[in-house]
Amino acid sequence: MIAKKELKILLIEDNPDHADLFLANLELTVYSDAHVAHQWTLEEGRRQLRTNTFHLLFLDLSLKDSTISETLNQISSFGACCPVIVLTSLDDDQTILNIIRKGADDCLPKSELSDVLLERIIHFNLDRWQLKQELVQSREAYRDLYHGSPNMLASVDARTRRVLTCNQTFADVLGYTREDVVNREITDFYHPDCHPKFSKVFERFLQEGVVSNEELQLRKRDGRRIDVLLNVSAVRDHEGNILHTRSTWIDITEKKSAERQLHYMQCLNRLIIETIPDLLWLKDNDGVYLACNPRFAQLYDLTEKEIIGRTDSDLVDQEQADFFREHDKLAIDAGKTVMSEDWVTFASDGSKALLETTKTPLFFEDGAVAGVLAVAHDITDRYEAAKKAEAASRAKSAFLSSITHELRTPLNAILGYTQVLLRDSTLTEKQLNGVSTIHRAGEHLLLLINDILDSSKIESGRLELAEVEVHPISFLQSIKEIIELRAQEKGLIFRSIIEGDVPTSVLVDGLRLRQVLLNLLTNAVKFTEFGHCTLRVHGEAAENERVFLTFEVEDSGTGIALDDQKTIFEPFRQVGDRLHHGEGTGLGLSISSHLVELMGGELQVMSPLAREIEENEGPGSRFFFTLQVPILHDARGEDSAISQQIITGYISLDKPGKRQKILVVDDIASNRAVLRDILQAVGFVVHESEDGHEIVNVCQAVRPDLILIDLLMPGTDGLAAGLQIKNNKDLVHIPLIAISALMTERKGLQQQCFEHGFRDVIGKPCSVRKLLETLERHLPINLIYDEKKEGADPEDCIVPSPAVLDELATLVEMGDINGISQKITELCMKDAGRYAVFCSYLKKYFDEFQFTGLLNFIAASRSKKLCQEIKMQYS
Template sequence: MLAFVNSIVTASPLISDGHCDRWQPGLVALHILGDWSIAFSYCAIAIALIYRTQKHPDYNWKLLLFSALIVAGATTHIMEALTLGHPLPGFSVILKAIAAIALIFLLPDLFKLVGSPTFICDRQQAEENLRWQETLLRSMADASPLAFYVVDNRSDEILYFNHRFCQIWGIEHLEAAMQRGELKNNEIIPDCLPQLVDVPAFAESCKPLQTEENRDAIEDEIPFTQGRTIRRFSTQIRDESDRYFGRLYLFEDISDRKQAETALKESEIRFQAFMDNSPTAAWITNDKGRILYLNPAYYRQFNVPNSYQPGKTDLSFFPAELRQEYLKNTRQVINSKQTLEVIEQGVRRDGSPGEFLVYKFPIPTTTGQLLVGGVAIDITERKKAEAEVKAQQQFLRQVIDVVPSAIFVKDRQGYFLIANKVSAQMHGTVPERMMNQREHDFNPNFDLAHLEQYLTTNQEVMETRQPQILTQEIMTAQGEMRWYKTVISPFIDAQDCVQGIIGTSTDITELKNVETELRQAKERAESANRAKSQFLSNMSHELRTPLNAILGFSQVMSRSNRLGNEQQEQLKIINRSGEHLLNLINDILSMAKIESGQLTLNPHCFHLPLFLDDLERMLQLKASEKGLQFIVERSPNLPTNVLADENKLRQILVNLLANAIKFTSTGSVRLGVSCTPQPDERLTLHFEITDTGPGIAPSEMGLLFDPFVQTTTGRQSMQGTGLGLPISREFVRLMGGEIEVDSHLAQGTTFRFNIDLSKSASARCKPRSAHQRVIGLEPNQPPYRILVVEDDDESRLLLLQLLQPLGFQVQQAVNGQEAVELSSSWKPHLIWMDIRMPVMDGYEATRRIKAASQGWSTIVIALTASAFEEERCEIIAAGCDDLVYKPFQESVLFDKMAEYLGVRYIYEEENSTSYQLSGISRKLTASDFSAMPLEWIANLHHATLCAREKQILQLVEQIPESDWFLAKALKDLVNNFRLDLIIDLTQSLIHE
């Protein structure tokens, strides 16, 4: 400025002035600079005074006036500088005079204003306020959930940021460096990028914000990782002069808000879906009853026009009386602010009246207004059903009240839900008082122990869903002890849930008394039955033991060649009589077994064709004696080996066939046997016995299988005991079949039965020789030691005489004690052990012998006269390997020893077809009859044709002693059922 002034004044060495003609240039410049400085000072004072007008509005006009005078004074100095060469002294003097006058007038107020402390401290206060505002803004920015970020895009400098910005972008570790100004915007971007889901999209959105020309403010949402959403707001920062300073970014984490918005939206969708698909009518009204919302079910349920628009009208489509009721209930909800449950009448979609269960509830709004929501359930049909159920319950009540038993229903805790009059009478109360109570609540005599038992049983029934039966003696309310049978079943509802129990209690006191009497009678009967069984067992033993000696010694004596024909015949009579007596004993014992339920099967493998052959041979003679044809028909598919109870099957067939032969006078008896194969190697055998006898009267068919009962024909025959058919039927039933009878008077009778068997391919199932007698032991065998243990002298002697002649080494003992001692020292191969003996019985002896055998196995076969199955089980349990019943056949003993020891025998030669006399190599021929007259031969032929065994033997007795061979041969043929050979020989002689 000084240089500028000098350049002006130096243009002329002298400058004229009003007071001075000449001024030195240096002084002139100094004068001009002084005027300008004073003018600027005046202006600054004027500006300060104008600023103070904002602080002191009460001095506003005075300060403005004084500021104008000061500006005027400044103007005079400027004019003096500008008119230095041509001064205007009048103008300057006039302005200065006016300013001086005004100053004198304003001076007191100015002194008052300038002298106040407020004026002195205004600047300091302004600065302090500025600093405080800056601190406040910084604190507010740091505490704000918004992230602030200001960047100068031109220099890439970070002008401002807060702590929240570093948190959102995960760059807290850079915050200190950023505060020190050590980092620029591009240097922090790499650390921010991991927070982004889509970096390229974010970079693309930032490009328009990098230029100063883009003045647009933007607002968008940026997806961050971990499901976060960040809202971004950005705008340019410019001052009043529109100068650009940078760009401001605001970031806000709105993840929770977005989740809430999403949840709210989903909730609205769910609510709308629920309301759209709800079968229940729902609505919302205001406090005036105007409908604001109806769900689709409302249109379907009520008679509402489809064109109805909620929010525009009231309930005008309903009848007036219904509208009043609806509005009354709505106001009640508004006033009470409580949910209301009420039954309202309505008009259904089809126009029919209905009843609806309505729930109305208050809905508060943000404005404080209360709306009313409601749902309506059509219960018209339910009301009808309830009425029907009530009628049914009344009917059911009448039904259960007439039942003589107590009927009740209880819940899961044992409280009564239903009870009939009998239940109430049992406890001395009425059904109504029993509801929701337990027995002891209204029956003081009821035992709590019984209640606990009831509750335990009820729990088991509910858990298992299986009924249970309780029999208890309960004291009634009248103090009387009564027996009740209670059946408890689960109470299951329509949803298959167990809700309790249903029970019935029946007074069985009288029945209990009868049961007590029956039990006592049963005990007496069982005691009598045990006595009978014991008697039968003793009788069996007492009868079989001597019978064993009778039949046994007859077999021993028949071996002797020194007996004459007459003695041999007498032995056969003894043997047949003994067999008959044995059959009677067996029938009685079998009947006793049937009555006591002790009948069991003892299956074993046997040869079916040989079994039928034996049966045919056995009965052929009896049929021939009566002149009957005995026919056995076998189907070609019969198996060879079967597994069944051979003895019982034989007894069945013998009983049926013997009866058929006994009651048939002329004609024939036929046995048919056929087979039907079954799966799994099983088969069914079919038996049919047909005769041409007198038949059975229809009136007697019901008595046919009764024990000890005979038909008229049976009684007329004076034979039998009436046990054969009952025993046969029980045997068939035991084998899984049933006997069927078909009979016609004067035509005959047919018995049929089927039994299920198993095929058997066992090697032990071999055919036995039918008529071969053991006469010795094969050579090259070890000496077999046989111990006979028997207390009965005759039975023991019988076994010795059967075994010793064949070559067995035999020792004997009379009781179990001796048997144990002999077994220990002599070590026999096989022991025939009697069961009933003094000192030590066979059970104990067998147990001791089996326990003491070390490295030596002794076979023990029991000999018993008992036919009861329990004794057989005890015998096997004691350790016996097998048992044989007395009386026994010698062949059975020899077969058992062959089975267990492998003994091989020498047998007597089998008779040939033309008959070969034992020990004599000669055949019976027609020439042997030469000494007998023709009349005798004709009588013999006729007796043989009629199978009259007694007449044949009488004729044989007429043969002279000199023709002993003829007599012996004829007797042997009769005994061996070969009457056919006698018929052939005598017929040829008669024709000659």
């Protein structure tokens, strides 16, 4: 309702006396505060209506610019704005009726004008206008709902079955206009196949007055069929007779299609389950059988229906039922597929079978366990075949071992005597040549026997490595001396190249490595007629005192075709030019490949080579592999002297005297303190942060030259923090170094760190030297060394306080692996490496999981005889 003070009235009256009378009466009503705009002519009044909003219009019929007739004809044009109340001097009923017919909302004879009547007319017309507007809005809303409904709506005449009205959705879905639909029989829009059913439904409607959820089919204009759900209610006259319908059609085409597809899939799944030769069953989370196939039912000599609803306890003894239930739980707990092999006996015929069972847990969308699906495949035949093959393999291996021994015995005599005869000066040149031919043939035969025996060992898995200390320089020199002579005999150039960080001593199976390299180099010489053969060894430092050694054997021979490269490492394969030579068993490369694999590498081949080919040379080939081997004695040639010196400081290369800033990010305060003490002792400025969440803000505040980040932190871990730095264009230049105790536990962690923006990774525990030398690699600094030697001499062993020893002993007794590792790291870095020697012995026991020895060492550390006992243990 409009507030009285906000009421706006437009009065169009050209008689001043009449206007004053109107205003005087208005002052006496409750609407005395209303705002009244008075205009003298019809045109001025019209202009006011165009530019302003009014709630009531009082209009005199006889105006200066309009006659009574003209004014009457224009009343309807004012009615859209507000209620129009005509003021007239005529008061006969016919005139008033004519005025109302012309569109006026009310008529007020001037002769009857009073405050009471005026107030009533204003009140009445305002209320009626508001109701009128609400009715218009309601109709518009109904029309919008009717035509905007997602369902098809229509009214159908109960007698003629013709469509009286329909909404836009009905027309759109069927491909018509509303004009096309109205007055046509509703039957025209049903699919012909559905006409008989619809007739029955409509007859039932005429009797009952309602239709609920009836599935029918409509036909679109283009002939396509759609599935619908029909609901109908009746509109009746005052006597209860049905006049027409209120019909609603819901399009369920997609639903019906999905139902048909589901039914098809259910039938298909059932067909698969019933015909699959494997045993298949499904249990719920409580172990109750929900489904199984006939093959599984044969296991218990029951039908499928008899098994569904039961548990294993209903089918087998409790011990076996508990066994099956435990395996179900293993799959559920693992959250993934698990496999097992079990012997079972079929109750239907008593036969036994070995089943390979795959159990997969099923989960609902919310993560709740739905059950376990199991498929069991009968592998009895495969098991029996494997047993026979294993027996045959053992027999073959035994035979080969026996026959090679029998062959070696006479061959040993032949080779021995040929060597004796070759030293006999009484033999003629012809005789010496004959003996030499016999000796070479014997050596070749010995190589063939060794190849066959090695191949047999590899096939049976009996070939084991024997790692020993090897000095790479002298080791490679001995190989070079052998191959160099053979190369010279053919007029080939032999090159031996050592590159990178090759240590002076490593732990590797020297005999097998020598066998591989000699085989590759011998082949290179054998199949190269012109040019060169090259042995190249490259060393690259790895983590945990290990080194990557890459061996390459390259030649300028005829090369190897791409198709042959796929099979060249298979046993008894001789490909390309190698086939024409007709020498060897074809086992050399196969054995070499397996030996390299046993040593932790992969033998690969590349041919042809991308290089300039000299005259008469072939496209060449390159065989190569990489081994990661432990370094012994930490000996690295020219660096060995420096490695024994203590680091006391550094020199900044970019700006003399500059102190490099290091940001240490670690959630453990003690770890940060250790790194802070180490770094500050040699002159670094250290800033700290306890988590990776605010790392960008901290970096922007302190602008570090390098960041050390622990990987394992709550919230934002080290990898996520590194990624933030990597993705920030203002900080990406800052070197990131990861520090983690997970290096030996998580495969591929180092590569993952590099992908997240880290430039290096240091394992825990690490030495002070390794930490500082890592910083030197990534900062513009040179470390300063003094002449004092470092070393793991027991005499230099400094033991930490009894409280620290007690804490270590407690961690060992609890078996807290992470705690022990963290404590060793903390001690190793504390006080600039003060306890480095002590930690080296701790780490030796820890790395070998000798916890009893670790406890004994800690106990011995409390006595004054510590250094003597250490000497005895490691002398």
